[in-house]
Amino acid sequence: MEVQTTAKKIVKASEGKLSEVYFVACGGSLVDMYVSDYFIKAESKKLTSGWYTANEFVHVPPARLGKTSVVILCSHSGSTPETVEAAKVAHKAGAQTVGLTYNKKAALLPESDYSFVYEWGNEREVRNNPMAIMLDLTVSIVHELEGYGHYDVFRKGMDIIDTVVGNAEDEVLPRTKEFAERYKDEPMFYVLASGASYGHAYGFAICSLMEMQWLDAAPIHSGEFFHGPFEVTDKDTPFIMAMGLGRTRDLDERALKFLGKYAEKVEVVDAKELGLDLIDDSVSEYFNPILFYSVLSKYRFALSQVHDHDLDARRYMGKVEY
């Protein structure tokens, strides 16, 4: 489905009264929604939003969920039971639903008023990944409903994000190998980020390290770092810092300055240095996570290579009952 047309249809079907957008998924798909939820909170005066792991949404749906809500759901396989159930809960409450999946026969699709069956695997076309589709849809909904002042530069950003990410992936490749060599014996990593990027600190921890490599990990918000977490800092603790562009960069810089003094194992992945500043300042922060996902996937791959650990290997997921 075409994103901008869908945005228009959603706003029209609500008779212009759209009031909430809920983002509902599990794990990696939920991670991909973080930036869209963040965008609404930061930019919309008419809409509110919520970001829910699907089973919590099913058990405790938001009180406001109803006819003027839209619920965006994503499941790569399309059959995540909690996400399919959440779509049913949303429908029952009278909300519009948008479903994203890779699977044309997904159980999520019959529960979706609008759907996007995305492509997957071409690392050079991030624009067609669910994260970019959902962000584009969200920004387009806000623009359709109330006007978004930076919509034109946002569109220009979308037009060049594939190129920006491709260049960044090439640039970072040698570094990922050095990273993997240096950190190959580490059992645990902290991942820092802020603003629109925080979702990917969480995502790199739970998906790329815990799920795919069985390594211990924890995300830390750069703004929270100084209010507890930083006391674990020492020369032996590894930190990965996703330095974003935009309004919360100050928070990342402050954390990095501290780490520069008291830590010795710090890997910095800097969106600015990797060329995201080709996108206009007014919107670049919303593209941080798209860049970080792709670039951090290269780090993930390099680490898996030194461990000779297949990133698709699971010991529980899809293998045992739970």
Added chain:
Amino acid sequence: MEVQTTAKKIVKASEGKLSEVYFVACGGSLVDMYVSDYFIKAESKKLTSGWYTANEFVHVPPARLGKTSVVILCSHSGSTPETVEAAKVAHKAGAQTVGLTYNKKAALLPESDYSFVYEWGNEREVRNNPMAIMLDLTVSIVHELEGYGHYDVFRKGMDIIDTVVGNAEDEVLPRTKEFAERYKDEPMFYVLASGASYGHAYGFAICSLMEMQWLDAAPIHSGEFFHGPFEVTDKDTPFIMAMGLGRTRDLDERALKFLGKYAEKVEVVDAKELGLDLIDDSVSEYFNPILFYSVLSKYRFALSQVHDHDLDARRYMGKVEY
């Protein structure tokens, strides 16, 4: 200040048009706000809410922040610069502000339209702790604005929470010593919870373990556990499970069932078994975090004893520049 009177004043000052409540703080104070934010999302049809680490709120204030918003801020010392700055940002946008602190001379107070200088140290009076004050204020605001169907039983819960928590603390004491003895050599813990309690999984990780004991830790939402994190499970990985009462208990039970099969180091802290079911089912989930804070503090203390680690010892906070 008296909670219910304050709720009435806030609603009245907004001319009944109150539309958002933002919860803004850092670290442990932010943790204490999680349940209030959760309550609004779960129960209010008229209000929306947001939960912000203060420096992110300062750098990217929500677009909706304005005259019909109330911003609740908390700083134990009363001088956390990011929180004081957030209060200024809120005021500048025309929002009402509520400040909570332990310090009568707090820099936060002149920026607070309403303030609560709470007491601290009497572990048997949790009702006067900031978490309970903020929850009571939030529930009272919702009730004042639109009516909350379970307000009477909520009030009864508040009346007995001190007793419930006191009993639970006594009951759990021997177990905390066994826990500390068993886990004294562990360098890292995962802390699981869901629903209203998730804030305290985060809080136990960042405050009680990372900040106070320099131990590695990570919170996991019980609902997210099966979508990535559970792949780290093995017989050597320690998990602390805060089993709550209420609508998301299913999520905790599912995670616990899995851990029962594949993990061997699992400490269960069960609100039901510890007597929280004395509070009516319709509201007990909102009291989970009040119980968990007090009970988990006993676990924290026992662990610090076996390590001979002073819980007030810091290596960076308040000692170096950052």
